[in-house]
Amino acid sequence: GIAPATATTTAAVAPDALARSVTDEVLAALRSDRDIQSGDQKRAREVIESKIAPHFSFASMARLAVGKNWSAASAEQRKALTAEFRALLVQTYTASLLLYKDQKIEYRPLKLAPEDTDVVVRSLVRQSGGGEPVQVDYGMEKTDAGWKVYNVKIGGISLVENYRSTFNAEIRKGGIDGLIATLRDKNRALVAQK
Numbered sequence: 120g121i122a123p124a125t126a127t128t129t130a131a132v133a134p135d136a137l138a139r140s141v142t143d144e145v146l147a148a149l150r151s152d153r154d155i156q157s158g159d160q161k162r163a164r165e166v167i168e169s170k171i172a173p174h175f176s177f178a179s180m181a182r183l184a185v186g187k188n189w190s191a192a193s194a195e196q197r198k199a200l201t202a203e204f205r206a207l208l209v210q211t212y213t214a215s216l217l218l219y220k221d222q223k224i225e226y227r228p229l230k231l232a233p234e235d236t237d238v239v240v241r242s243l244v245r246q247s248g249g250g251e252p253v254q255v256d257y258g259m260e261k262t263d264a265g266w267k268v269y270n271v272k273i274g275g276i277s278l279v280e281n282y283r284s285t286f287n288a289e290i291r292k293g294g295i296d297g298l299i300a301t302l303r304d305k306n307r308a309l310v311a312q313k
Contacts, residue, residue: 134259134266135229137174138240142224145170149216163213171212176260177205179269184282185298188290196295203302204282210309211278221247224255236261 132140145166149155154162181197181204182189192200227241240257258270271278289298 131261131265133229133231134238134257134261135226135231135240137266138242138257138259138268139226141170141174142242145216146224155217158217160213160217163216164209167209167212167216172205172209174266174268175205175208176262176267176269177201177208179260179267180204180208180279183270183279185286185290186283188287188295192295196299199299200295200302203299203306206306207302207309208278210306223247 148166148170152162152166155166178197178201181201184204185192185200189197223245225243225245227243229238229240231238237258237260240259242255242257243252244255245252253274254272256272257268258272259266260269270280286298289301293300
């Protein structure tokens with residue numbers, strides 16, 4: 120017969136439920152936090168670091184963004200690329216969080232088979248003043264630490280893969296170390312703007 124579900128399978132939160140609960144938590148924080156509403160970057164970044172970042176697989180995102188050149192990178196370079204890409208994404212998210220006003224987010228039901236390890240969670244972001252809703256899809260992978268986001272598509276365009284052509288151009292110009300240096304400089308400049 121069928122083996123009973125073990126604690127490990129039932130303890131893992133389904134990817135769509137996870138996406139919804141994280142979003143709800145972040146939105147609640149945004150709505151109640153006057154500092155964020157007044158444009159406080161540092162506070163917005165704290166919310167991202169504590170509530171959103173733990174649910175992302177930044178190594179997978181970096182691998183996806185770097186593409187075929189990832190296999191040529193050493194373990195050390197991969198670690199540096201992941202750290203810099205993570206910093207860049209956190210900055211990007213912080214900026215977009217501060218634009219948040221009263222959007223409503225609807226999640227599409229997800230048909231999940233027990234053997235699935237890679238799924239797309241689809242959502243629609245509706246603007247408060249009407250207008251076209253924006254489709255936001257999360258590519259999520261099952262890891263030992265639960266489901267993690269490794270790709271985000273907004274209106275069908277992947278935030279992660281969007282970086283690939285720029286990254287490849289940098290690698291052609293200055294190798295993998297050149298890309299790491301460029302990302303580091305970019306991140307420093309973004310932090311300095313605050």
